[in-house]
Structures are given as C-alpha cells and as structure tokens.
Amino acid sequence: MTYFIDRRPNAKHKSAVNRQRFLERYRKHIKRSVEEAVNRRSITDMERGEKISIPAKDISEPVFQHGQGGARNIVSPGNKEFLQGDKIRRPGGQGGGGGAGEGGASNQGEGSDEFAFTLSREEFLEFVFDGLELPHLQRKPLKSLEEIKMVRAGLARDGVPSRISITRSMREAYARRIAMRAPIKRALKEAQEALAAEERKDPVLRNPARIVELKAEIERLEKRIEAVPFIDTYDLRYHQLAAQPQPSSQAVMFCVMDVSGSMTQNHKDIAKRFFLLLYLFLEKHYEKVELVFVRHHTAAREVNEEEFFYSRETGGTIVSSALNLVNKIIEKRYPAGQWNLYVAQASDGDNWDDDSNICRDLLVKQLMPQLQYYAYVEITPHDHQSLWHEYETVAAQFPERFAMRQIVDAGDIYPVFRELFKRRLSQER
Structure with a gap:
C-alpha cells in the first residue's frame, strides 16, 4: 500500500489542507469579495494579498437537533434534576435572544460580525484570474528539441x-x-x-x-x-520511459500603448494599469510567454519594461507605425509557424488623418492571418473616432480573433479585462 504524506511547511497554527478545502467550499463568496476588492484598490497594488470578509450566515454549518414536541422516553446522561416520566415545561417566547441583524436594542443575546480572513498574494491572484486564459492557444511545430517529455515506451523484464x-x-x-x-x-x-x-x-x-x-x-x-x-x-x-519531443505551446504577447499628446495623464495611467494586469495574468498562468513592449506616437519603438511603464516621451499619433513595427518583429524573431502570437493595444482612438485606413489594411492583410488574438481597448469617455470604426471592419472579418472594448474610467479596467480574456468553451486545444 502507498502512503502520501504532505510535508509542505505550514504557517504556525494553520493547516494548508484545511485552508484549501475552505477556499474551495466558499469559492463563490470569496470570488465576489475579491472582485469588490479589485474595484476598490489600485491595480498597481495587485502584488499583495487582500483581507476579505464573508457574511457569517454564509459559513454556517448544518446541524441536527431535536425540535419542539414529540414523545421522548429517555433521560440524558449527567441529568441530576429530572426522572423518567417527568414533564418538562415548554420554553416561553420565540427562543433565545436576537442575534446580529435583528432590529431593536436588547440587553441579552449575542451577535456575530462578518467572518474576515486574509488571502495570500498567490491565493488573491488565483481568484482574480480565475476562468481566464489566452484565447486559441495552439500547439506549434517543433522549433527545437529542447522541450521533451518522458513517455512510456512498452514493458521490459528489467527495471526499478x-x-x-x-x-x-x-x-x-x-x-x-x-x-x-x-x-x-x-x-x-x-x-x-x-x-x-x-x-x-x-x-x-x-x-x-x-x-x-x-x-x-x-x-x-x-x-x-x-x-x-x-x-x-x-x-x-x-x-x-523514452524521451519524446513535444510540440511547443510558446507564445508572445505584444503590448502596444499609445503615448501621443492626445493621451492625457489619466488615459496613460489607465493604459498602464491595464497592461500591468495583463502582465500579472501572464506571469501567474503561463511559463513560456514572452512580452514585447511597443510605445508609439508618430513613430514606434520597441522598449524594455521600465521604459514602457515610466517613460515620459510623447508626440503626435500615427498608429500604423506601431502595427508595422509589430509585423517586422514577427517576421524577424517570432515566425507564426512556431509561435502563438497575441497583441494587446491601448489607445484613446485619436489618429492621424487617413492613417486609420492604413491600420485596417495592415491588420486584415498582414497581421490577423498570423495572430491568434488581437485585443483593442479604447480609453475615452467621448464618441468613437475613425480608428474604432475601421477596427469594427476588422472585427467583422475576424469575429473570433479580434475583440475591442471601451474603457471610460479606472473602474472599467477589471471587467473589460475579464471580458477580453475569459475562457471560451469552443476554443481549440
């Protein structure tokens, strides 16, 4: 017989097994509390855990007890007052004192506040990104023999x-x-x-x-x-066991952000928060996803993570420069036959005259045939401009692989993100 012993270190006076059982049992309530917490806090503060509360009534356990009435012919152990056959006076009123939530003041009875506990960073992110995944992730042909898997290769008379x-x-x-x-x-x-x-x-x-x-x-x-x-x-x-080469499911995410003069500081903060949420999501769920950061105004540049989030460079707006750069990077470093390609773009929708048509043609003819998924968020409280309308044409031609959403304020970031990367039942495996 085989025995499995869990030797993972636990915090003092805590049980990892019981904690996981609790999180699974009250997943629905915890997820609702986590979503409220995400809307309350800054997205840039996602690195730490969260103290959440669950209504005490939602964690009550079912119990069995004797109801009123009925014939009982037993005397409980330890009883020193009653003998068999004695009649016990029926309790008066409607039971014990009122608990929490009952109106009116009372000099008796006890109540209970909500049950509060703290989620660790890993547990918090697990609930934040629950049910999300990269759409249409596929196995690609072998790029090299670096990724192998040990598989069973028949039986033999000798072994361990x-x-x-x-x-x-x-x-x-x-x-x-x-x-x-x-x-x-x-x-x-x-x-x-x-x-x-x-x-x-x-x-x-x-x-x-x-x-x-x-x-x-x-x-x-x-x-x-x-x-x-x-x-x-x-x-x-x-x-x-034999070493068998495995198809690679490696992917690359292109983060394209508009930093032109029409993007106010508030717009840029929202875009950075969206990309930070995307970065945490990829870091949490995937091991082989590379990120390429592209900033653009009239010209586009590939930058590192630090410059992408904190550079103050600005200028006019030509969105096609970013799309052309993404296409060149794909041709040079990430061939579509070997990589799953994704693009997430954030902009306020303002673009140079006649450039929106160029963006549409670039997407339809060059980028979309290679990409697994393209997510576009437009950060504006105003009416949509030409770029949005041209992108609608692209979305009509690629309904499963092109998605676009509008963000008005910071409170829309998390709901829009979940909508863009929610798990799709019909997704190819």
Whole structure:
C-alpha cells in the first residue's frame, strides 16, 4: 500500500489542507469579495494579498437537533434534576435572544460580525484570474528539441521497483501458474480416476499395492501443484520511459500603448494599469510567454519594461507605425509557424488623418492571418473616432480573433479585462 504524506511547511497554527478545502467550499463568496476588492484598490497594488470578509450566515454549518414536541422516553446522561416520566415545561417566547441583524436594542443575546480572513498574494491572484486564459492557444511545430517529455515506451523484464507494472506482472504470473499446473493437474485427475476405479472393484479383485501406489502418486502431484510459486521474478514487468519531443505551446504577447499628446495623464495611467494586469495574468498562468513592449506616437519603438511603464516621451499619433513595427518583429524573431502570437493595444482612438485606413489594411492583410488574438481597448469617455470604426471592419472579418472594448474610467479596467480574456468553451486545444 502507498502512503502520501504532505510535508509542505505550514504557517504556525494553520493547516494548508484545511485552508484549501475552505477556499474551495466558499469559492463563490470569496470570488465576489475579491472582485469588490479589485474595484476598490489600485491595480498597481495587485502584488499583495487582500483581507476579505464573508457574511457569517454564509459559513454556517448544518446541524441536527431535536425540535419542539414529540414523545421522548429517555433521560440524558449527567441529568441530576429530572426522572423518567417527568414533564418538562415548554420554553416561553420565540427562543433565545436576537442575534446580529435583528432590529431593536436588547440587553441579552449575542451577535456575530462578518467572518474576515486574509488571502495570500498567490491565493488573491488565483481568484482574480480565475476562468481566464489566452484565447486559441495552439500547439506549434517543433522549433527545437529542447522541450521533451518522458513517455512510456512498452514493458521490459528489467527495471526499478518504482516503475513496476502491477497489472501486467500479475497477468504474467497467472499465465505462468496456469501453464505449469496444467500437465500436473491432468496427471492428478488421471491418478484420482484410477484410484476411484480400483476402489470400486470387488475386494477379491482389488490390488492393495496398486492403491498404495496411486495414493502416493496423488500426494506427490498435489505437493508439486502447491510448490508452484504465486509470483516469480520471471513474471515481473517494468514500464520503460523514452524521451519524446513535444510540440511547443510558446507564445508572445505584444503590448502596444499609445503615448501621443492626445493621451492625457489619466488615459496613460489607465493604459498602464491595464497592461500591468495583463502582465500579472501572464506571469501567474503561463511559463513560456514572452512580452514585447511597443510605445508609439508618430513613430514606434520597441522598449524594455521600465521604459514602457515610466517613460515620459510623447508626440503626435500615427498608429500604423506601431502595427508595422509589430509585423517586422514577427517576421524577424517570432515566425507564426512556431509561435502563438497575441497583441494587446491601448489607445484613446485619436489618429492621424487617413492613417486609420492604413491600420485596417495592415491588420486584415498582414497581421490577423498570423495572430491568434488581437485585443483593442479604447480609453475615452467621448464618441468613437475613425480608428474604432475601421477596427469594427476588422472585427467583422475576424469575429473570433479580434475583440475591442471601451474603457471610460479606472473602474472599467477589471471587467473589460475579464471580458477580453475569459475562457471560451469552443476554443481549440
């Protein structure tokens, strides 16, 4: 028998197993509290956990107790006041004192506040990004043989005990026992039949020596059957493992942010918070996702993470410069046959005259045939401009792989993010 012992270190006076059971049981309530917490706090403050509360009534446990009335003919252990047959006075009123939530002041009864506890950073992010994933993530052809997986490659008679195949070993042992016992059992049956025939003969014709000889033969054959081992080292079979190259599910996310003069500081803060939420989501759920940061005004540049979030460079607006740069980077470093390609773009929708048409053509003819998914968020409380309308044309041609949403204020960031990256049931695997 195999025993599994959980040796993960726990905090003092805490049980990891019980905590996980609690989080799973009240997932619905905790998720609602987490969503309220995300809307309250700054997205830039997502790195720490959160203290959340659950109404006490939602964590009450069902209990069984005796109701009013009914015939009871027992006396509970420890009772020193009543004897069998005594009648107990019915309690007056409507039960005990009022608890929390009952109106009116009272000099009796006890209440309970909401149940509060603290989620760790990992637990908090788990609830924040629950049900989200990169859309249309696919297995791509091999880029190299670096990603391998050990898979079973048949059975062998030699191996280590940890890889023994119990089912196959027992099957081999059973087949061996049948094969070794079969001729002995046939000889035993013949001897038993001969003994029975000899004993049925008339006492005058019966041969005592023959009877003794048959009984000795039967005893010898029965011992031979018992001597056949239940399992032998010859029966053991072991699983063999072989290194098998695996298709790579590597992906790259292009973060494209408009930093032109029309983007106010509030717009830029919202865009940075959106991309920070995206960064945390990818860091939490995926190991092989690269990020490419692109800032643009009249010209686009690939920058590092620090410059992407904190540079103060600004200028006019030509969105097509960013799309052209993304396309060049894909051709140079991330061929579509080997990478899952994603783009997330944030802009206020303002663009140079006639450039929106160029953006539409770039997307339809060059980018979208290569991309798995394109997410566009427009940060503006005003009416949409030409860029939005041209993107609507792209969305109509690629409804499953092009999504666009509007963000008015910081409170829209998290709901829009969940809508863009929610898990799709029909997604290809």
